[in-house]
Amino acid sequence: MDKVNxxxxxxxxxxxxxxRVVGELNGQQVKLVKQKGEFIWHKHExxxxxxxxxxxxxxxxxxxxxxxxxxxxxxxxxxxxxHKPVAEEEVSIMLFEPASTLNxxxxxxxxxxxxxxxx
Amino acid sequence: MDKVNxxxxxxxxxxxxxxRVVGELNGQQVKLVKQKGEFIWHKHExxxxxxxxxxxxxxxxxxxxxxxxxxxxxxxxxxxxxHKPVAEEEVSIMLFEPASTLNxxxxxxxxxxxxxxxx
Numbered sequence: 589m590d591k592v593n594x595x596x597x598x599x600x601x602x603x604x605x606x607x608r609v610v611g612e613l614n615g616q617q618v619k620l621v622k623q624k625g626e627f628i629w630h631k632h633e634x635x636x637x638x639x640x641x642x643x644x645x646x647x648x649x650x651x652x653x654x655x656x657x658x659x660x661x662x663x664x665x666x667x668x669x670x671h672k673p674v675a676e677e678e679v680s681i682m683l684f685e686p687a688s689t690l691n692x693x694x695x696x697x698x699x700x701x702x703x704x705x706x707x
Numbered sequence: 708m709d710k711v712n713x714x715x716x717x718x719x720x721x722x723x724x725x726x727r728v729v730g731e732l733n734g735q736q737v738k739l740v741k742q743k744g745e746f747i748w749h750k751h752e753x754x755x756x757x758x759x760x761x762x763x764x765x766x767x768x769x770x771x772x773x774x775x776x777x778x779x780x781x782x783x784x785x786x787x788x789x790h791k792p793v794a795e796e797e798v799s800i801m802l803f804e805p806a807s808t809l810n811x812x813x814x815x816x817x818x819x820x821x822x823x824x825x826x
Contacts, residue, residue: 589769589774589782589783589784589785589788590774590782591774591775591776591780591781591782592780592781592782592783593777593779593780594779594780594781595779611757611781611783612783613755613756613757613783613785613803613804614735614754614755614804614805616733616735616803618757618781618803635733636732636733637732638730638732638737642779650708655708655709655710656710657710658712660712660713660714660761661710661711661712661713662710662711662713662730662737663708663709663710663711664708664711664730664731664732665708666708666732669708684732684735684737684803685732685733686733
């Protein structure tokens with residue numbers, strides 16, 4: 589039951605695309621990630637995902653539209669919906685999603701991370 | 708799949724202790740609430756609760772200790788643990804918890820809200 593300071597946790601890492609778990613509750617996890625550049629198209633069959641921008645901005649591409657998400661905004665991507673996050677500049681994102689969520693969803697490649705560090 | 712701007716949602720209400728639902732995913736809800744003053748001692752038998760401070764600060768009293776939570780910090784209160792939020796000044800909090808969570812937990816009184824507005 590210790591509080592978590594988001595900026596303090598963000599200061600602990602600088603690599604892109606490597607999610608850290610900073611909280612767990614009700615089978616869900618709170619994760620932090622820094623991203624820059626294009627991620628890959630993927631979807632999650634069984635998990636809805638929430639992306640909350642702590643710093644910076646990014647755009648979420650869907651097959652039929654694009655949503656730009658800025659600081660202090662969040663976007664929920666429902667299960668089954670293909671999406672691709674793209675960040676022109678570094679963005680820091682807090683994720684809320686089931687603990688079972690794999691970062692690359694239905695795609696497995698060199699970006700896939702099965703085990704995440706808890707910080 | 709529209710994004711949610713936290714500050715815009717917070718500008719839509721000013722009453723204390725009246726949680727608004729601003730997002731839903733995986734059986735969980737994202738809620739916003741403004742609080743000032745003392746809430747009541749209560750606990751949730753089956754739900755862990757996350758309190759993320761958007762603006763201001765508050766203290767969470769437990770039976771054996773107190774945790775001060777400031778802007779950009781969050782605190783997870785596990786199910787079964789008695790707690791009482793106290794805010795000397797107005798605080799804006801984002802909650803992440805199961806949709807089944809009742810604001811006053813195991814206590815029912817005039818502060819209990821069974822139905823929350825979605826904004």
